[in-house]
Amino acid sequence: MSANRPSSTAKVGFVSLGCPKALVDSERILTQLRLDGYEVTPNYDDAGVVIVNTCGFIDSAKAESLAAIGEALEENGRVLVTGCMGKGDDAQRILAEHPKVLGITGPAAYEEVLGEVRRVLPNTRTPNPLIDLVPAQGVKLTPRHYAYLKISEGCNHRCKFCIIPNMRGDLVSRPIGEIMKEAEGLARAGVRELLVISQDTSAYGVDIKYKNDFWNGRPLKSDLQTLAETLAEFGIWVRLHYVYPYPHVDKLIPLMAEGKILPYLDIPLQHGSPSVLQRMKRPAAAEKTLERIHQWREMCPELTLRSTFIVGFPGETDQEFDELLDFIEEAELDRVGCFQYSPVTGAAANDLPDQIPDDVKQARWDTFMAAQQAISADKLQRKIGTTIEVLIDHVSDDGALGRSMADAPEIDGVVHLPGATDLQPGDFVQGEVTAADEYDLWIG
DSSP: OOTTOOTTOOEEEEEEOSSHHHHHHHHHHHHHHHHTTOEEESOSTTOSEEEEEEOOSSHHHHHHHHHHHHHHHHHTSOEEEEETTSSHHHHHHHHHHOTTOSEEOOTTOHHHHHHHHHHHSOOOSOOOTTTSOOOTTOOOSSOTTEEEEEOEEOOSOOOTTOOHHHHHOSOEEOOHHHHHHHHHHHHHTTOOEEEEEOSOGGGTTGGGTTOEEEETTEEEEOSHHHHHHHHGGGOSEEEEOSOOOOGGGGGGHHHHHTTSSOSEEEOOOBOSOHHHHHHHTOTTOOTTHHHHHHHHHHHOTTOEEEEEEEESOTTOOHHHHHHHHHHHHHHOOSEEEEEEOOOOTTOGGGGOSSOOOHHHHHHHHHHHHHHHHHHHHHHHHTTTTOEEEEEEEEEETTEEEEEOTTOOTTTSOOEEEETOOSOOTTOEEEEEEEEEOSSOEEEO
């Protein structure tokens, strides 16, 4: 569509890239747009302006973001950019490659984005509450039966491979009353699973000194344990992501054993060698991590542990890589992602000596994934013959797909239910596991 499109067309297109935390940012922007009377369109053709919410975590994500901006400019011509690439050198890079963008804002800059939309696309229509209905839970980009609940922004750590603090700043925790009000609205709207996310979920509340806040007249302490206990009162699945293994995390395991929150922890361990973790400047890199994992499983045998690791970090020796392999063999983690280290503009690790050749990184990644797949396959084989609860995500003419308590959406495995065509997304069903592979389960 022409760049000379009349500004009275109060429709906004939206492209959301990146992690679940960025997805929540997109949802908040879209909700505010709807409240302001703008329409949101999935098409380039009828949009008065297109917003691209970028990801800048690694170079490949930046390249994807730049390509998305280019596509929006080509297809529409009027583009605003926001998100993690909207600050510093990345913002200048956007302008250098795409000088026709109409404005750039940084991550979680909700009011700034709205101000830019109002500037380039004035809305001549006053919102009518009888027509412009916005769901109480806000606009969501996830299926209606699950939702991400962001509890804080930013991070206080300075891991050498990461630039998140440069993009999103230091830790800023939301008051627990505000979080609970949002969660309550989601539960009332029919959400069956809340996925708690942040940059560092374990650190929730430390910046506000765990101060009390109020929800429905109740005083609540702004800490992770209180939050988990209170979210459990809704009687829906509560899943915790990005949980660093600080000592107070131990207090969450009894809540999982009692069935109050899902027996699932997403812990970004990154490596198994103490010397590599030290070079990474990782927090909570305690030597007793394996011991604590064993203790957690004694308290809660159903516990599922997910983690991510990096191979080929600068200076990683063969011995250190072997230590990583030994770690995953002993830890027997259920769900694991692995990335080959790649330099990110602005990261301190770029200046470290002994950068690892690409062929070595690839070989180590192949070895790591083969070892982990064997662990995962063995653990899933043990579930054959057991009865599990499944939350249905998708139904087709061939059957249904769902997830067990051990599966987060998009990143973990799925449960196949062949022939189960009489279900709806959001249904809970129980069934006996009849087959398994390295990642998925089958019922029936």
